[in-house]
Amino acid sequence: MAQKPLFESYISKSHQNGSECAFSNLFIWRDCYHIYWCVAHDFLLLKVKRNNVDFYIQPFGGRDEDLPRLMQELKEEHQGKPFEMHGIYDFTKERFERVMPGLTYEEDRDNWDYVYLQEKLATLSGRKLHGQKNHYNAFVKAHPDFVYEPITMDNMMECLNFGERWCDEHMAEDPSLLCEKYAIQEA
Template structure:
């Protein structure tokens, strides 16, 4: 029997090693995301052996489970999740990424119906391409940075306790500028990013900022996701300062490639069906999409 409970900050110590064993490229399998977005997705966890058991409530009161990453017996883990769903008289639904699908089908071939919604697929880019912005397709991005260079005296800084408060102040201002008309678009992200600020000392993400004319005008947070993939958690820049987003993206990826020489790919997460976010992510021409499915037991 699985005993699910809310995800707590202290769970990082035992969840991280299980996630690393999966070595998946999808943003779902990352403790910082699980913790910071837990409120919006009603995330819960159960401790049981060498697999990670996660349950979410984002499907209108129907529980949805995550593929149980780890090294324990997969059939035993899936049967435990099935039993939990049955105990609530609910259909058995499981979120599984494309790179975990072969392991699931090895044991349960033909047992699940798969459904995909592209708003939850992750955008993945070549780290080298984001660091150089080379090629005709990204010519406009280079122009944005050139304009920022001409209009502003700027510097790139790593985030630490010394400047974290400035990033939070900029974040307050950014959400205020977005206004009430876009509150629905950003309510979940707002909760998540402030949870990261509050838990910064425990989560310990990488972070960097752009300072122009003495103040923080852009910042970003991320961390290594798998053996060759890096995950961008949050990225904020003042929209009226053209080129700010492009600059913080390029400079941070350059830093990441030096710190983690094995990183080949940058995961910039999903667009959640938000049109502006989709356009922004597509404007960098992703090299691949990390597909995620809802697997429904037949």
């Protein structure tokens, strides 16, 4: 947490809104994804391990003219192992193409963030959110006495216990829920 101002100083200039561009997400997932960081050549670098694959998140900050040297040093660090960089958005791709044309990019649709406009999510209006509206309607029908309440200090433990139970019950289907459980507790 002490490094939050440093992270924010780099991330706030990134023109990115992905989940990996938010300090809170990086913080709560740091142990599960073995997130390490450093500042090199005035770039904030984040190294991640997910599913036994090491990769970097797009570099934050720095000067365009220093990107080729940074990339070369990162490749050398990998000593012949595959070198991957994830979370590259259009802004960063354009930046890379300006100073390092010819790089290869591969879309990983399974790991894209899903972003909804607040007003659309609040009303579940439109064809795009039809499935979510069906789930909501089924929930209301099955639980007509449900209540909504903000999370406060009075009910926080109840929420944490529920999240832990839910993850434990579904972990056989999805072992990654162990990380989810830790991230919920950390948050």
